[in-house]
Amino acid sequence: MQAYEFINSLIPPLKLTDRAGMALNWMEEIRTDSLPVIDQGRFLGFIEDEIIFELNDREELIGNIQLESNACWVFSDKHIYDVLRVASENQSNLVAVVDRENTYLGVVTMEDAIAAFADSLSIKSQGSVLILSLQMKDYQLSEISRLVESENTKILSSFITSDPLDDSRIKLTLKLDKPELRHVKATLERFGYRVIDHYQEESGISSEEDRIGNLLRFLDI
Known part of the structure; x- marks a missing residue:
């Protein structure tokens, strides 16, 4: 890369x-x-x-x-x-x-760079996207991964962006390997994590246009 x-x-x-x-x-x-x-x-x-x-x-x-x-x-x-x-x-x-x-x-x-970035985030893989808001001091990917995996789901990639409204907070975007988010979302919320958005992907997404679109949603553009 x-x-x-x-x-x-x-x-x-x-x-x-x-x-x-x-x-x-x-x-x-x-x-x-x-x-x-x-x-x-x-x-x-x-x-x-x-x-x-x-x-x-x-x-x-x-x-x-x-x-x-x-x-x-x-x-x-x-x-x-x-x-x-x-x-x-x-x-x-x-x-x-x-x-x-x-x-x-x-x-x-930028077209080539975004396509490469999309590949690095496993966007072409089927699954779902979950976005959490949390304090930077509370960020522990190992703990979040443990909770996600407890619902028989894997984190394919993760991405952090700063919160423009609060310097002490971050937005953590997770790409998961399962399209069903209900149980993962409930588990994370039960342990105090705030889920602010999610996307459940439809099957059959494979075109470059859709992959770029998903990336832009990752980045909140």
């Missing part, structure tokens, strides 16, 4: 000596609104189509155009989580990947 594994080889980098018109042609061809720019193997940032349109000069050199998101990159050995974090921080659909010598290797698209 390292960043270099998800580099999209179809997205080429631009050089400072390339023309704006070529950048627009490439963007149209691969259906993206930005492209990475490199110089002597070093990542410099991304060029956006909006900026080129505003200049209205297809002959302008890329080197004379303002670049965006020069910090939107990760090392090649970083986890796909880091790719998503950097993309979110920079509000970018592309994240550059460099090696430990800062040599540009390529970019990861």
Whole structure:
């Protein structure tokens, strides 16, 4: 699940000596609104189509155009989580990947990163999703797993997000291997856990669109 594994080889980098018109042609061809720019193997940032349109000069050199998101990159050995974090921080659909010598290797698209993230959370596996709200100091996954397993159910994956309304609380999302949640939910509530949401998946979910949709529900987007 390292960043270099998800580099999209179809997205080429631009050089400072390339023309704006070529950048627009490439963007149209691969259906993206930005492209990475490199110089002597070093990542410099991304060029956006909006900026080129505003200049209205297809002959302008890329080197004379303002670049965006020069910090939107990760090392090649970083986890796909880091790719998503950097993309979110920079509000970018592309994240550059460099090696430990800062040599540009390529970019990861958010579509590929989200699909990989979905796989890591076992979203394609049938089951259900349970979301708990609890104090960070009370978080013990081993204890929660014990209670879930007491109902003959397994936790396939878990994910923590902070509570935007209370810094001391977290939301714990659990992917379970069984579609029936009633007994698990009752057991957790009996031991003082607060269940704030749940999703019982229907059988036959396999398309990429459904998997991405489930991921977005995981993240509360």
